[in-house]
Amino acid sequence: MKELIAKLPKAELHLHIEGSLEPELMFALAQKNNITLPYKTIEEVKNAYNFTSLQSFLDIYYAGANVLITESDFFDVTWAYLLTCKAQNVLHVEIFFDPQTHTSRGIAFETVVNGITKALQKGEIELGISSFLIMCFLRHLSEEEAFKTLQESLLFKDKILGVGLDSSEVGHPPSKFERVFAACENVGYKIVAHAGEEGDSSYIWEAINLLHVKRIDHGIRCDEDATLVEFLIEKQIPLTVCPLSNVKLRAVSSMREHNIINLLRKGVLVTINSDDPAYFGGYINENYEAVANSLHVSQEELKLLAQNSFKASFLSEAQKQHFT
Ligand code: ES4
Ligand code: ZN
Numbered sequence: 001m002k003e004l005i006a007k008l009p010k011a012e013l014h015l016h017i018e019g020s021l022e023p024e025l026m027f028a029l030a031q032k033n034n035i036t037l038p039y040k041t042i043e044e045v046k047n048a049y050n051f052t053s054l055q056s057f058l059d060i061y062y063a064g065a066n067v068l069i070t071e072s073d074f075f076d077v078t079w080a081y082l083l084t085c086k087a088q089n090v091l092h093v094e095i096f097f098d099p100q101t102h103t104s105r106g107i108a109f110e111t112v113v114n115g116i117t118k119a120l121q122k123g124e125i126e127l128g129i130s131s132f133l134i135m136c137f138l139r140h141l142s143e144e145e146a147f148k149t150l151q152e153s154l155l156f157k158d159k160i161l162g163v164g165l166d167s168s169e170v171g172h173p174p175s176k177f178e179r180v181f182a183a184c185e186n187v188g189y190k191i192v193a194h195a196g197e198e199g200d201s202s203y204i205w206e207a208i209n210l211l212h213v214k215r216i217d218h219g220i221r222c223d224e225d226a227t228l229v230e231f232l233i234e235k236q237i238p239l240t241v242c243p244l245s246n247v248k249l250r251a252v253s254s255m256r257e258h259n260i261i262n263l264l265r266k267g268v269l270v271t272i273n274s275d276d277p278a279y280f281g282g283y284i285n286e287n288y289e290a291v292a293n294s295l296h297v298s299q300e301e302l303k304l305l306a307q308n309s310f311k312a313s314f315l316s317e318a319q320k321q322h323f324t
Helices: 002-007 023-032 042-048 054-065 071-087 099-103 109-127 143-159 174-186 201-209 220-224 226-235 243-248 260-266 284-294 299-311 317-323
Strands: 010-016 090-097 130-138 162-166 190-195 215-218 239-241 270-272
Touching (some): 002 299, 010 215, 010 239, 010 284, 023 042, 054 099, 071 109, 099 109, 099 130, 099 143, 109 130, 109 143, 130 143, 130 190, 143 174, 162 174, 174 190, 220 226, 220 260, 243 284, 260 299
Parallel strands (some): 162 190, 190 215, 215 239
């Protein structure tokens, strides 16, 4: 199983680049940039990664991102991620970044985008990994701040394919950003949103009906509403599911209880992704393995999950053909 997973050509559609910052690089960058971390050792960092909810994770995740200051820091974290992709036979990535996490600390939008983009370009040339960049709005911040971020992004529109919505879900429904996403649609950004991770199925309906998403990030709470599941199947709206993340953040009680394979068998276009691999204990192959080890999954189903990752991507039909 492990060998099959390693060999499968895969795409990753749900990856926060700030969440791929490994403790070793976090320490190195903290030292270089003269930033004091609330931890003395790498061991201490890893021990702090014991989460009880999405918010308990986000608090630590935003603190970790403080070590990213210069363009080369953003390059380094992205390049390290791409090397792991290469090692795991991930051929295409659509990665998220959170500009507001950085601009709110006085880091220029340009520093962030240019650092990430330079690594992605090098990844295309030297590693043969194709990539798209998706900017996420932090949903715990205001509509006004999201509009400001959208405005700033327009200078870099050639480098950004789409927009998403992440951070603390409950209490910040998609409807809060309906007007922002309408503006994003108008300028031609592709649209995705985190919904149904901790929030209930109404958040997924709102993401579809009010934001006009092409894909739902997580979406695992869809199965509380049979009509919604039918709709996802009929329209083939993809879900970018992150199994290790869901267990670590207690969105599901254990991997055995995860509904990803049930949804797959019903005909939902589900995919496997790693979310914040440095924090949740695994990259894409470890996520596939965790599913395969805890749920009864056939080899054919593993192949289908990998094929789905290309099908659910923003690649052109011709590019999809090329990969699968
Ligand atoms: C996130 Cl797992 C998750 N959920 C929502 N927002 C996020 N940002 C980074 N990881
Ligand atoms: Zn996520």
